[in-house]
Amino acid sequence: MTLPHPNADQISLPIVLAVLGDPTRLAIVRFLASKEGVPMNCSKFLDLGSKTNLSYHLAKLREAGVTRTEAVGTNRMITLRRDDLDRRFPGLLDSVIAAAGDDKALPMVGAAEIEIGA
Amino acid sequence: MTLPHPNADQISLPIVLAVLGDPTRLAIVRFLASKEGVPMNCSKFLDLGSKTNLSYHLAKLREAGVTRTEAVGTNRMITLRRDDLDRRFPGLLDSVIAAAGDDKALPMVGAAEIEIGA
DNA sequence: CCAATTGTTCAATAACTTTTGAACTAAAGG
């Protein structure tokens, strides 16, 4: 039941960049970064797409080594692999997150709650 | 004859990341960074692909705002848009270039010359 | 045990991206 992850030294720069070069996945990473330390389950991201589609994007992030996914019951707890990414590509994640931080063009996790007023 | 470039504020983070997430284009950017200040014409990159294919990749880099291409006679002089990228996404280009700097998996501009011994 | 919840897998399709070669344009030099 443990999902496959690359080890730190297998993480590839072009693959990480390509994986982050998708607005849905960049929005996921931005949200994870904003809640660092708090493990997130997939349903948090349902704003960004269907359950199936998220499963696809979250698998891409995991396979690229950007996130770690751990099964806890029927949930998947997803965290950023910040330490591994920082070791491998110093400064990259921080600059991407900072740049994504104020990007109005990216989809937003939690957009629905704001419109409803929750 | 002036080729179309986005202005600095039109440069999009996901597009830049997606464009850099291709090994050929990342190799081009790494090479441009290693020769910063020296304008490069396209034939410098023929190691990385056919003339047509390079024209395609160089257009992608230009359209994303990563490079600037200026026509000088029949040549195209290509430079990194470092100042615009640094203003827009501080630290991003440097961390990408640093990470690409020692990536053995990326194709190398000038690989042929080394093998021949020129 | 049954139902609900959480997420995956599969196959199909749609939509893009990359690569190719042939034909083309534009400037430079003889």
Added chain:
DNA sequence: CCTTTAGTTCAAAAGTTATTGAACAATTGG
């Protein structure tokens, strides 16, 4: 003017990625 050099454009083919819905697991709680 004619040829060479440098690069673009176009259309086709190949390959890849994203999105969908239906069916499937696995765990939890009643």
